[in-house]
Amino acid sequence: MKQLLTVIIFLACNILHAQIEYVPPKDPLVIKKLAEWQDQKFGLFMHWGPYSQWGVVESWSICPDDWVTRTGTYANNYFEYKKAYENLSTTFNPVAFNPEKWVKAAKAAGMRYVVFTTKHHDGFCMFDTKQTDYKITGSQTPFSHNPNSNVTKVIFDAFRAAGFMTGAYFSKPDWHSENFWWPYFPPKDHNVNYSTIKYPDRWKKFQDFTYNQIEELMTGYGPIDILWLDGGWVRPSQKENDPLNMDINMRRIATMANKLQPGLIMVDRTVPGEYENYSTPEQEVPEKPLTYPWETCMTMGNSWSYSKNDQYKSAHHILELLVKIVSRGGNLLLNVGPDGNGDWDPVVYQRLQEIGAWMAINGECIYASRPVAPYSTNNLYYTQSKDGNKIYACWLSEKETVELPTVIQIPVNKPGKPKRVTLLAAPEQKLKWTYASNLVTVQVPVKWQHKSGLKYSAVFKLE
Incomplete structure (x- = not known):
């Protein structure tokens, strides 16, 4: 009712x-x-x-x-x-x-x-x-x-x-x-x-x-x-x-x-x-x-x-x-x-x-964030810091346990190449990534593809 x-x-x-x-x-x-x-x-x-x-x-x-x-x-x-x-x-x-x-x-x-x-x-x-x-x-x-x-x-x-x-x-x-x-x-x-x-x-x-x-x-x-x-x-x-x-x-x-x-x-x-x-x-x-x-x-x-x-x-x-x-x-x-x-x-x-x-x-x-174009692509959703110096890409998992793909592409609607790309769950983990034509391509480590230990989603930070 x-x-x-x-x-x-x-x-x-x-x-x-x-x-x-x-x-x-x-x-x-x-x-x-x-x-x-x-x-x-x-x-x-x-x-x-x-x-x-x-x-x-x-x-x-x-x-x-x-x-x-x-x-x-x-x-x-x-x-x-x-x-x-x-x-x-x-x-x-x-x-x-x-x-x-x-x-x-x-x-x-x-x-x-x-x-x-x-x-x-x-x-x-x-x-x-x-x-x-x-x-x-x-x-x-x-x-x-x-x-x-x-x-x-x-x-x-x-x-x-x-x-x-x-x-x-x-x-x-x-x-x-x-x-x-x-x-x-x-x-x-x-x-x-x-x-x-x-x-x-x-x-x-x-x-x-x-x-x-x-x-x-x-x-x-x-x-x-x-x-x-x-x-x-x-x-x-x-x-x-x-x-x-x-x-x-x-x-x-x-x-x-x-x-x-x-x-x-x-x-x-x-x-x-x-x-x-x-x-x-x-x-x-x-x-x-x-x-x-x-x-x-x-x-x-x-x-x-x-x-x-x-x-x-x-x-x-x-x-x-x-x-x-x-x-x-x-x-x-x-x-x-x-x-x-x-x-x-x-x-x-x-x-x-x-x-x-x-x-x-x-x-x-999440906190004090602002929306940033293109807002979302497939199961990636984007926010940016209030000062605009950081972009966050949240990869939403269909399953409760996160299993990331081998490659994730993140569009950057800002001029210039990012200085650093990290995963919020493991900020010390060095990621391999490239930048071309306003697109960041992240090579996801094998351990994050299958047994990451993450739940619900994974968030990448671009600085």
């Missing part, structure tokens, strides 16, 4: 991304922060909430869109299902929550920034908001008595202390708010369920509610680098007198947020304009470099939220995705869903350890 949801939900988003008209930021502090973020390349995303106890899709199972399917005891009665779903807050007690454990695993994997879901579309807040009691620190939630109950703050503090950039995911739609889904009317779909033209005062209350919650995140949670806003359908309508005009007043929000967090990167995702400082293609890798900053957000498994029987991508596959994304100038934000007890699946830790072993050797071709 979750795979189907993902395909349907994000199809519209990806269509919008194909039409993006990027507006570069003008604030020097934002420009500087954005460049810093682009150098990080690899980040951790986490979807977590009471829904993790059931192992169901985050938020969407309470949406009455006609493509949504539900399972379980209340599947055949929407209102009973929604009541039971919202009642999950009364049993949410993730006592295994240990952010230092996550930090250690993410840092060892080579991740450099984190984005956490402070509130998803269902409206449950994973931070100590004063705007609603539907929150992890609320009186009805068992975990509210835990000293680490304000998990957003605890997570940000732990990752920030380890040198990570921090990002707050925040959903613009809120299906728990009476000013988005007004109880007077039944919800019809994922949109607001009343006319914002006919009831402007109610919509103004929702605008203020959203503003106040974001203001809380910008004032009580330390330095925030990224405000990652989801729910792109909540936006100004292009139609005159549209009853579903959901203008959230982004100018007001952005002015406040940038004043409180100078240099803040705004990501009003899938809403092209001055508040989408970088683009966020979801569950996909663009076929070629984009002309603006971007980040692929992708699940490690099939689901954004925790699922007991989720199928996780191999480290081989994840690293292949990372190399392709970085060679095209993007970042990878890899998602993991903690379970209802507050921990990751053991497979997640294993994958991150495997990724980290590769990054420890080859991270030089």
Whole structure:
């Protein structure tokens, strides 16, 4: 079910991304922060909430869109299902929550920034908001008595202390708010369920509610680098007198947020304009470099939220995705869903350890790199150092164990013969190579052709 949801939900988003008209930021502090973020390349995303106890899709199972399917005891009665779903807050007690454990695993994997879901579309807040009691620190939630109950703050503090950039995911739609889904009317779909033209005062209350919650995140949670806003359908309508005009007043929000967090990167995702400082293609890798900053957000498994029987991508596959994304100038934000007890699946830790072993050797071709033409040829993918003095050619193996061919040819789109060619896994190994017509031809030693001991890929450095 979750795979189907993902395909349907994000199809519209990806269509919008194909039409993006990027507006570069003008604030020097934002420009500087954005460049810093682009150098990080690899980040951790986490979807977590009471829904993790059931192992169901985050938020969407309470949406009455006609493509949504539900399972379980209340599947055949929407209102009973929604009541039971919202009642999950009364049993949410993730006592295994240990952010230092996550930090250690993410840092060892080579991740450099984190984005956490402070509130998803269902409206449950994973931070100590004063705007609603539907929150992890609320009186009805068992975990509210835990000293680490304000998990957003605890997570940000732990990752920030380890040198990570921090990002707050925040959903613009809120299906728990009476000013988005007004109880007077039944919800019809994922949109607001009343006319914002006919009831402007109610919509103004929702605008203020959203503003106040974001203001809380910008004032009580330390330095925030990224405000990652989801729910792109909540936006100004292009139609005159549209009853579903959901203008959230982004100018007001952005002015406040940038004043409180100078240099803040705004990501009003899938809403092209001055508040989408970088683009966020979801569950996909663009076929070629984009002309603006971007980040692929992708699940490690099939689901954004925790699922007991989720199928996780191999480290081989994840690293292949990372190399392709970085060679095209993007970042990878890899998602993991903690379970209802507050921990990751053991497979997640294993994958991150495997990724980290590769990054420890080859991270030089990833961090602070830039794309360089021809970007890729066959299974070779290219990056260059920020100063342009080094070119990296990453040979992606089809098998987990690397078996290199006898000859590898690397195009050099720069004038002059390289001074040195090495393999990152064995920098002291002398390689035989020649240069002619902007092409470096490397003679691969026999020992690297069959029993190299390398996994997933091999990276050559040209200086």
